[in-house]
Amino acid sequence: MKDRNFEIVAAAQDTGGEVAAGRWYDRAHATFTTLIDAQHAVSTAFQFINVPMGIWIDEKGRVVRPAEPAWNTDQVMKIAAGKDIVTEGAVYTNALRDWVTNGERSAYALSDAEFARRVKPRSAGEMEADASFKLAVWFHGKNDDARAAKHWEHAQQLNPDDWNYARQQWAFTPEQAGKNWMDKFQKLDGPYYPKLDMSAEPAKKQ
Amino acid sequence: MRRVSIVNRPGLNRRRLLLSAAAPVLCPARAASPSATVLYGDRATPVEKIRPDPKELWVRAADLPRINGFEVKPQGACRADMCIPVPKDLKSGEWFNLSGFARRIRQAYVADAGVWSFGEIPAVRADFYDSRIAPDFAVPDRAGRIVHLSAFRGKKVLVVSWASW
Numbered sequence: 001m002k003d004r005n006f007e008i009v010a011a012a013q014d015t016g017g018e019v020a021a022g023r024w025y026d027r028a029h030a031t032f033t034t035l036i037d038a039q040h041a042v043s044t045a046f047q048f049i050n051v052p053m054g055i056w057i058d059e060k061g062r063v064v065r066p067a068e069p070a071w072n073t074d075q076v077m078k079i080a081a082g083k084d085i086v087t088e089g090a091v092y093t094n095a096l097r098d099w100v101t102n103g104e105r106s107a108y109a110l111s112d113a114e115f116a117r118r119v120k121p122r123s124a125g126e127m128e129a130d131a132s133f134k135l136a137v138w139f140h141g142k143n144d145d146a147r148a149a150k151h152w153e154h155a156q157q158l159n160p161d162d163w164n165y166a167r168q169q170w171a172f173t174p175e176q177a178g179k180n181w182m183d184k185f186q187k188l189d190g191p192y193y194p195k196l197d198m199s200a201e202p203a204k205k206q
Numbered sequence: 207m208r209r210v211s212i213v214n215r216p217g218l219n220r221r222r223l224l225l226s227a228a229a230p231v232l233c234p235a236r237a238a239s240p241s242a243t244v245l246y247g248d249r250a251t252p253v254e255k256i257r258p259d260p261k262e263l264w265v266r267a268a269d270l271p272r273i274n275g276f277e278v279k280p281q282g283a284c285r286a287d288m289c290i291p292v293p294k295d296l297k298s299g300e301w302f303n304l305s306g307f308a309r310r311i312r313q314a315y316v317a318d319a320g321v322w323s324f325g326e327i328p329a330v331r332a333d334f335y336d337s338r339i340a341p342d343f344a345v346p347d348r349a350g351r352i353v354h355l356s357a358f359r360g361k362k363v364l365v366v367s368w369a370s371w
Contacts, residue, residue, distance in 0.1 A: 006362045009355070011345060013369040018348055020370045025348065035345045035353055041248055042367055044326070045341045045355075054366040055340070061359050062338045070366045100362055115338055121331065128314035131325035134245050135316050138323065147318055154316070164369070171371035 005059070006100045008032035011042040013051055015137050015168055039137050043164050044130055047122070050163040050193065054092075056099060064099060064109045066119045068092075069193040079185060085192045095198050108198060118197075129158035133165050140172075244304070245323040246274045248344050257301045263322050267302040274324065278302060288329060340365075 010030065012021035015038045025034045035042070042048065046055045047067050054070025057063055071087035078084050099106040110118070122130070136151035152169040159165065166184060170177035185192065240258050244251045244265070251273045257264035267278040276283040282291040283302075290311060296303040305322070308315050314325035334341050342356045355365070 004362075005360075006364070007358050009353070009358070009363055009365045011365065011367050013367050014371070016370065022348060024368075024370055033353060034348050036348055037345045037367075039248065039345075041343045041345050042365060045343050046365065048367050051367050051369045054364055057340045057355070057358075057363040057365065059360050059362060061340055061356065063334075063340050070364070096364060103362070112338070116335070119335060121328070121335055122326070124312065124314060127325040127328075128316065131245075131314045131323045132316045134325075135318060135321060135323035138243075138245055138250065138321055139318075144319075151316065151318065167369065167371050171369075177371070 004100050009035065011035040011037040013037055013040045013043055013048075013164055013168070014171075015039070015140055016171065020171070038141075039134060040164060040168070044134075047119070048164065049159075049161055051167075056096070058104070058109075063115065064104075066110075066115060068196055071193075079182075083185070083188070086195075087193065088196045091196055091198050125158045126162075129155040129162065129165065132158065133168075136169070145172075241320065243321045244273050245321065247326075249273070257298075261305075262303050263305040263317070264298070264301040265304050266300050267297070268300070270302055270304075273304070274327075283307065285330070290329070 010025075010032055012024070012035065014021040014036065017038050018036050021036055037043075043053075046053070048055075049067075050069070052070045053067050054065075055063060055067055056065040069088070070092060071089040072093050073087060073089040075087045075089075076084050077086075095106075095108040099108050103109070132151045133155040136148045136155065139145075139147040139151065149169070152165065155165045156162070156169070163184075167177075167181065170180045173180075239254075240256050242253045242256050242263060242265075244253055244263075249272075251269075253265050253269055253273065255266060255269075265273065270276050270278055270283070274285075276285045276290075278284075278292065278297070279289065282289040284290075290307075292302075292307065293310070296306045296310070304324075305315060305317075307313075308324055311327060311329060313327050316323050331341075333339065340355060342354055344352050344354050347353050355363070
């Protein structure tokens with residue numbers, strides 16, 4: 001879709017940097033823009049709380065659709081009884097193609113009212129969690145693992161809904177990461193990836 | 207260096223030293239020239255000179271622009287077209303109380319070992335909620351070149367996150 005004045009910018013949320021993320025870009029033979037986002041700056045900017053999440057931005061720099069799961073395949077992962085992980089790739093990519101073709105006339109380009117309904121300012125706790133996560137990344141970069149762990153954990157306590165905070169920390173203890181993930185997943189009330197709301201805007205249905 | 211040798215002198219009981227008037231020499235670096243590192247957005251700013259204070263982060267007003275883009279002016283702390291009045295108690299000579307200012311503008315911060323991490327500034331962030339203009343970011347690509355989101359202005363963009371973990 002590049003010929004339609006459309007760009008994909010992929011941002012690896014990897015404090016481990018190129019060492020952690022690079023080979024996955026190689027394997028995907030990426031032809032799009034590939035970022036190494038060690039500080040999770042993109043998640044901070046757009047309120048991404050898991051991966052993959054996506055945001056659509058138009059030619060004027062306006063957000064067309066805020067953060068939502070951004071898969072390109074349909075999968076149902078049966079993890080535990082009654083707790084499937086569902087990815088909705090087809091509906092997402094079809095909507096994306098529609099917007100790339102039709103721009104603001106696309107039924108998937110959200111109105112201001114719908115944008116406001118979906119995007120909520122971060123709470124005080126969420127803002128402190130993000131500051132704490134950044135401090136953890138700093139200490140990790142200085143090989144101060146004890147301080148990094150302290151602030152990673154503080155971030156998770158303040159914002160337990162953010163899986164990036166937890167999974168990033170677990171990535172540095174891979175032998176325990178699977179169990180950590182399962183324990184948190186089992187306690188989850190709602191879906192791991194929120195269901196996409198790709199309903200067309202009422203005003204654009206006529 | 208001489209002070210350190212006192213601490214290490216054989217026969218000098220560590221507990222007695224701590225109880226003695228000489229105790230402050232245990233952290234001479236902190237007392238002599240306090241410094242800090244300030245994290246804000248994608249910036250990590252070394253601040254060579256801060257005012258000694260056990261609780262607050264006082265920086266020189268002159269350092270504010272490189273820390274968070276604000277500039278202290280007569281009408282307040284200003285950034286782009288925004289000016290936030292600064293109460294008198296947050297200023298003292300050349301010093302500006304950055305942690306106090308953060309509390310005033312409801313900006314979260316956490317600090318440890320001389321590193322202060324400041325969260326988003328709600329008044330700046332509000333612009334995104336109101337205007338829907340995507341906040342810019344500056345993140346390196348695989349070759350270490352900094353990529354700004356704003357460089358894609360004029361195109362439709364999908365920004366998508368993923369991770370190796």
